[in-house]
Amino acid sequence: MKPRQQRMWFVAIIFSGIALATVLVLLSLGENMMYFYSPSQISKGEVPRDAVIRVGGLVVNDSVVHDDKNLGVRFKLTDTANTITVYYHGILPDLFREGQGIVAIGEIDAAGQMKANEVLAKHDENYMPPEVADALKTAAEGGSMPIPDSHTHK
Amino acid sequence: MIPEFGNFALVMALGIALVQSIVPLVGAVQNNSRMMAVAVPAARLQFVCVAISFLCLTISFIQNDFSVLYVAKNSNSLLPLHYRISAVWGSHEGSLLLWALILSGWTIAVSIFKKSLPLTLSSRVLAILGIISVGFLLFLLLTSNPFLRLFPAAAEGNDLNPLLQDPGLIFHPPILYMGYVGLAVPFAFAIAALLQGRIDASWTRWSRPWALVAWIFLTLGIALGSWWAYYELGWGGWWFWDPVENASFMPWLVTTALLHSLAVTEQRNTFKAWTLLLSIFGFSLSLLGTFLVRSGVLVSVHAFATDPARGVFILIFLAFVIGSALFLYAWRASAIISLGRFSALSRETLLLINNVLLLVACATILVGTLYPLFMDAMQLGKISVGPPYFDKVFAPLMLLLVFVLGFGPMTHWRKDTFKNLINRLLKSALISALLGMAFVLLIFGPAPLLTTLAVVLGVWVIASSLATFKNHLGKDKPLDRLRLLPLAYFGMLVAHIGVGVFIIGVTLVSTYEQSETVRLAVGESYTLANRRFELADLTSVQGPNYNAEQATIKIFRGDHLVSTQFPEKRFYHSSSQPMTEAGIDAGLFRDFYISLGEPQQGNAWTMRLNYKPFVRWIWLGALLMAFGGLLAVLDRRYRKKQEGAN
Numbered sequence: 020m021k022p023r024q025q026r027m028w029f030v031a032i033i034f035s036g037i038a039l040a041t042v043l044v045l046l047s048l049g050e051n052m053m054y055f056y057s058p059s060q061i062s063k064g065e066v067p068r069d070a071v072i073r074v075g076g077l078v079v080n081d082s083v084v085h086d087d088k089n090l091g092v093r094f095k096l097t098d099t100a101n102t103i104t105v106y107y108h109g110i111l112p113d114l115f116r117e118g119q120g121i122v123a124i125g126e127i128d129a130a131g132q133m134k135a136n137e138v139l140a141k142h143d144e145n146y147m148p149p150e151v152a153d154a155l156k157t158a159a160e161g162g163s164m165p166i167p168d169s170h171t172h173k
Numbered sequence: 174m175i176p177e178f179g180n181f182a183l184v185m186a187l188g189i190a191l192v193q194s195i196v197p198l199v200g201a202v203q204n205n206s207r208m209m210a211v212a213v214p215a216a217r218l219q220f221v222c223v224a225i226s227f228l229c230l231t232i233s234f235i236q237n238d239f240s241v242l243y244v245a246k247n248s249n250s251l252l253p254l255h256y257r258i259s260a261v262w263g264s265h266e267g268s269l270l271l272w273a274l275i276l277s278g279w280t281i282a283v284s285i286f287k288k289s290l291p292l293t294l295s296s297r298v299l300a301i302l303g304i305i306s307v308g309f310l311l312f313l314l315l316t317s318n319p320f321l322r323l324f325p326a327a328a329e330g331n332d333l334n335p336l337l338q339d340p341g342l343i344f345h346p347p348i349l350y351m352g353y354v355g356l357a358v359p360f361a362f363a364i365a366a367l368l369q370g371r372i373d374a375s376w377t378r379w380s381r382p383w384a385l386v387a388w389i390f391l392t393l394g395i396a397l398g399s400w401w402a403y404y405e406l407g408w409g410g411w412w413f414w415d416p417v418e419n420a421s422f423m424p425w426l427v428t429t430a431l432l433h434s435l436a437v438t439e440q441r442n443t444f445k446a447w448t449l450l451l452s453i454f455g456f457s458l459s460l461l462g463t464f465l466v467r468s469g470v471l472v473s474v475h476a477f478a479t480d481p482a483r484g485v486f487i488l489i490f491l492a493f494v495i496g497s498a499l500f501l502y503a504w505r506a507s508a509i510i511s512l513g514r515f516s517a518l519s520r521e522t523l524l525l526i527n528n529v530l531l532l533v534a535c536a537t538i539l540v541g542t543l544y545p546l547f548m549d550a551m552q553l554g555k556i557s558v559g560p561p562y563f564d565k566v567f568a569p570l571m572l573l574l575v576f577v578l579g580f581g582p583m584t585h586w587r588k589d590t591f592k593n594l595i596n597r598l599l600k601s602a603l604i605s606a607l608l609g610m611a612f613v614l615l616i617f618g619p620a621p622l623l624t625t626l627a628v629v630l631g632v633w634v635i636a637s638s639l640a641t642f643k644n645h646l647g648k649d650k651p652l653d654r655l656r657l658l659p660l661a662y663f664g665m666l667v668a669h670i671g672v673g674v675f676i677i678g679v680t681l682v683s684t685y686e687q688s689e690t691v692r693l694a695v696g697e698s699y700t701l702a703n704r705r706f707e708l709a710d711l712t713s714v715q716g717p718n719y720n721a722e723q724a725t726i727k728i729f730r731g732d733h734l735v736s737t738q739f740p741e742k743r744f745y746h747s748s749s750q751p752m753t754e755a756g757i758d759a760g761l762f763r764d765f766y767i768s769l770g771e772p773q774q775g776n777a778w779t780m781r782l783n784y785k786p787f788v789r790w791i792w793l794g795a796l797l798m799a800f801g802g803l804l805a806v807l808d809r810r811y812r813k814k815q816e817g818a819n
Contacts, residue, residue, distance in 0.1 A: 020514060020515065020516055020517065021514075022514075025514065025515070028517060028522070029447075029525065032522070032525050032526060032529055033529055035529075036526075036529035036530060036532070036533045037533065039533060039570075040533040040536055040537050040566075040570075043537060043565070043566045043569065043570070044537055044540055044541075044566060046565070047561075047562045047565040047566050048540070048541070048544065048558065048562055051558060051559050051561045051562035051565070052544075052556045052557075052558055052559075052562075053556060053557050053558075053559055054554055054555065054556050055554070055555035055556065055557065073555075073557060085771075090690055090691075090692060090770075090779055108690075109690045109781075110690055110768075110770030110771065110779055110780075110781055111770075111771070113407070113750065113751045113752060113753055114750060153555070
């Protein structure tokens with residue numbers, strides 16, 4: 020090939036690569052994006068049904084109930100303004116504890132409860148997932164804010 | 174006293190790095206060899222200062238000096254000595270100091286091996302490495318000083334994060350950093366080439382082994398991280414498309430492209446400007462990775478620094494380095510002329526396709542990693558891009574790449590014909606199709622189409638590599654030819670076979686892994702993948718700084734005891750955080766992986782049983798790739814030319 024042709028060849032291959040990538044990204048990005056919601060948004064019904072979402076908040080103290088027979092677990096998740104119920108089947112991560120900030124991934128059912136497919140707790144105990152920190156901040160600025168363990172004053 | 178000394182050494186290093194970056198550059202412009210000669214002693218002195226500083230921090234850790242904030246946060250007097258040493262790089266400040274130490278280590282290596290290089294080129298390279306050092310030393314001193322004192326001193330340290338108390342974590346960060354930071358060397362070579370406006374044979378012969386060594390470390394570092402995550406995080410995953418993993422994987426992809434482009438530049442005297450661009454991209458992505466990991470902008474299991482000042486500093490440094498490099502490229506690249514000519518069907522074209530596919534793969538990962546940050550910054554909602562995106566985008570690109578890979582080494586440079594190519598490869602294509610299908614069918618039975626295709630392509634890479642090798646030996650006197658083959662050629666073969674092994678491993682483990690969460694009381698058992706897992710016993714164990722509950726799990730095949738595993742749940746004294754230590758029965762063709770969940774009433778535990786077929790092939794493939802790289806570095810031509818020039 021002459022230098023000019025060679026350059027065109029270069030450009031052609033690069034552009035087909037870019038085109039391929041664009042198609043792949045457009046096809047996959049939309050359907051694999053998960054939006055983050057706070058418990059308050061879920062309580063207000065802002066979340067579309069059947070969408071896989073991420074929810075973050077603090078696990079309410081003394082709210083975790085294990086079902087020993089089928090490894091089910093239920094707990095309450097709060098952003099201090101509102102609280103939702105999450106249920107999950109399987110082993111919770113090591114760092115899952117009451118009072119701890121966690122993120123759950125799953126769907127909201129007809130009763131407004133969350134069916135989690137995955138529960139994430141971060142690997143540093145002093146670490147708060149930034150989304151959770153934000154949700155807490157927003158809820159706090161919203162005015163009403165009972166403390167996380169208000170259910171459990173003994 | 175020691176921490177102050179370390180701090181002082183760090184300030185000294187900064188001053189020397191400034192001299193190292195300015196004086197030789199000015200000297201190169203004025204053609205003043207005395208000024209250029211400053212580069213070498215400055216680089217060595219800088220290394221000594223950074224090393225002293227690093228040593229001081231290490232001593233503070235060994236002596237449990239909890240008056241140093243960083244030590245108090247990341248160590249504990251009960252921590253065993255080897256973890257006290259690895260705790261030096263267990264968190265943000267120390268790992269940056271390690272970054273700086275490794276950078277000055279690479280710089281000093283360049284200054285030692287540079288004998289055959291023209292003085293102007295070598296002093297420019299050292300000066301550019303000096304500029305990068307200045308950036309990181311400033312970053313350390315201004316935002317992340319590991320020597321800050323804590324007053325009053327803490328009575329006891331916080332302890333190292335239990336996850337990091339593991340032999341894998343002693344080696345993973347230094348090796349990965351060797352790769353990350355090593356990319357600074359080809360980058361500096363590229364900038365120096367742009368400054369002087371030409372690339373000659375000595376430049377390529379120089380840049381290539383350095384890029385290779387960095388790539389080897391990067392490969393090993395990523396593989397080690399993956400292996401560590403597999404056995405330590407307790408749920409048997411080996412890759413999560415976590416942003417921090419992506420941050421190390423993106424430079425790897427670009428550097429892989431760079432190695433192939435350098436091969437074309439060296440052999441065929443073409444692709445020159447492209448090679449320079451890839452060198453710039455490689456290091457830019459490694460800086461971007463540092464920014465992503467260290468600024469705390471990421472939602473990630475690795476990111477825990479959340480000081481905005483740090484993010485701003487790295488972002489400015491990033492913009493400065495990448496911006497000025499690309500500006501220089503746009504300005505000077507047209508001066509760099511590629512002479513080699515090639516036709517549409519040639520090894521050059523196939524390597525170009527390889528490069529484009531690798532870059533495109535990198536770009537899709539970049540999009541997936543940065544898109545959530547972009548959405549957040551634009552206030553369009555908080556999103557995250559899940560692993561399915563990456564799997565879906567990455568798999569087709571890699572399969573295409575692997576398909577092309579089979580042809581590459583068999584195609585002639587400059588010009589080839591389809592007819593000859595098919596003649597040479599038809600047999601291996603048929604063999605790999607049959608072998609691949611038979612392989613899946615015999616071990617796992619009828620398989621999904623994509624799985625079969627991926628395995629066939631994995632076998633195709635291996636088969637065509639062997640065919641190329643046979644072709645190279647020829648019919649008469651194969652042994653004589655064998656002796657003449659360069660080591661780099663074997664390196665290529667081994668690395669490519671590694672790719673095949675890797676693809677087969679990834680495909681089989683993702684398709685056929687099985688996992689079950691069960692509750693077992695002592696004496697009970699559960700059957701998964703033809704193995705019976707019996708919980709035989711539960712005991713308590715004492716570690717140096719933790720207590721653990723240990724289960725004894727017996728794995729039976731029929732009535733035959735295959736293996737006994739001891740998974741643990743550890744409770745570290747210094748934190749309320751439990752840790753899962755998985756029990757793994759490892760094998761070349763399958764792993765059985767058991768991790769404990771929570772204790773239950775009636776002497777029982779919940780636990781997760783996993784069957785992971787061919788999971789070891791993933792790391793075996795990566796090891797083969799790295800070993801192939803090593804063979805290529807050791808090739809005679811890199812040594813001989815340098816010795817000859819002395």
